[in-house]
Amino acid sequence: MKNKILSRIYVGLVLMFLYVPIFVLIVFSFNETKSRSVFSGFTFDWYVKLFQNELIMSSLLNTIIIAVIASVLSTILGTAAAVGINNMKKLPRSLTMQVTNIPIINPEIVTGVSLMLLFVFFSARMHFEFGFVTLIIAHITFNVPYIILNVMPKFRQMTPNLYNAAQDLGCSPARAFFKVVLPEIMPGVISGFLMAFTFSLDDFVISYFTSGATSQTLPITIYSMTRRKISPEINSLSTLIFIVIIIVLIVKNIIESRNIKKRSVKTDG
Numbered sequence: 006m007k008n009k010i011l012s013r014i015y016v017g018l019v020l021m022f023l024y025v026p027i028f029v030l031i032v033f034s035f036n037e038t039k040s041r042s043v044f045s046g047f048t049f050d051w052y053v054k055l056f057q058n059e060l061i062m063s064s065l066l067n068t069i070i071i072a073v074i075a076s077v078l079s080t081i082l083g084t085a086a087a088v089g090i091n092n093m094k095k096l097p098r099s100l101t102m103q104v105t106n107i108p109i110i111n112p113e114i115v116t117g118v119s120l121m122l123l124f125v126f127f128s129a130r131m132h133f134e135f136g137f138v139t140l141i142i143a144h145i146t147f148n149v150p151y152i153i154l155n156v157m158p159k160f161r162q163m164t165p166n167l168y169n170a171a172q173d174l175g176c177s178p179a180r181a182f183f184k185v186v187l188p189e190i191m192p193g194v195i196s197g198f199l200m201a202f203t204f205s206l207d208d209f210v211i212s213y214f215t216s217g218a219t220s221q222t223l224p225i226t227i228y229s230m231t232r233r234k235i236s237p238e239i240n241s242l243s244t245l246i247f248i249v250i251i252i253v254l255i256v257k258n259i260i261e262s263r264n265i266k267k268r269s270v271k272t273d274g
Contacts, residue, residue, distance in 0.1 A: 027247060034240035041235070051237040052245075058238060064226035065242075071137065071222065072205035075144035080198045082145065083152025084190070088182075090153065091160040102157070105150045116147060117214035124215060135217035143215040144208065148201035155197035159190040192261055199257060203250065 037046035055061060090101050108116060124139045167189070171181035187194075209224040216225060227239055 030240050031244045031247070034237060034244045036237060039237055051241045055238045055241045055245075060226060061223070061238065061242060064221050064223045067137075067220055068206060068223040071140050071144060071220075072202050075141050075148060075205050076198055076202040078141070079145050079148035079152055079201045080194060083149045083197060083201075084156055084194055086149065087153045087156035087160065087190075088186075091157065102153075105153050108147050108150045109154070113147075113208075113210040117143075117211040120146065120211065121214040135215065136220040139215045139217070140212060140220055140222070143211050144201075144205045147208070147211060148204060151200050151204065152194075152197035155200065156190055156193040159193035163189045195257065195260070199253060206246070 032044065033041060034051060035047050035049070036044050037048045037050070086105070090098055090105075093101060120139075120143045124135060124142075128134065163186070168181055168186055171185040172178065176184065207224060208222070209228065212222045213225055213228075216222060221229075223242075227242075230236060230239065
């Protein structure tokens with residue numbers, strides 16, 4: 006009994022440590038004044054000013070466009086890579102997985118600087134500037150390993166001969182993949198896409214080294230604003246981003262729970 010009480014207290018303290026700062030930020034996004042320590046009254050003014058701030062809105066639009074494009078391309082490339090890795094023999098598959106995990110373990114500043122030097126090398130010869138293209142390439146670079154990491158376990162859970170059985174029943178290789186394999190690995194694909202999208206939204210270090218003057222992302226804009234003076238508009242923006250991420254996670258969990266129920270019904274039937 007005492008162990009249960011202590012474990013609950015410990016979990017409660019951990020959750021407080023993680024989420025109290027976020028709740029404080031949310032509360033002060035509705036504060037009438039710019040004070041970050043005294044709540045003087047409730048207002049939506051900072052949210053109104055947020056949507057009237059052209060710099061933040063343009064940076065937010067840039068961030069969303071880059072995150073969507075990079076996440077979609079990363080999901081396609083990562084899923085295709087996972088299919089290829091899954092078809093390898095044990096030793097090559099293990100070595101390839103170790104190589105694909107390097108960008109995850111590698112410090113972001115090393116990845117950012119190395120990509121910047123690579124783009125500088127090519128820009129001097131191909132005459133292109135830092136901007137949307139370099140940002141998208143950089144985001145794809147660090148997103149693809151996460152897609153592979155999410156999709157590979159789904160291949161292990163899948164019945165090994167399912168693809169061959171579909172071909173024996175008359176499906177072409179492409180039809181067998183899209184009709185049989187893809188639905189089985191789809192939860193991993195969706196999880197990888199959401200993870201890639203989230204990482205693209207909040208990436209700062211790599212984006213800082215690979216962005217151009219006309220392609221500032223939201224984290225870079227917020228960083229430049231906080232160097233001068235922290236505006237309550239940033240609290241409002243952070244609150245909205247937090248709410249959107251929570252909604253996405255809830256929708257994802259609902260979809261996954263429904264898929265599990267459908268599979269259990271088919272199995273029972």
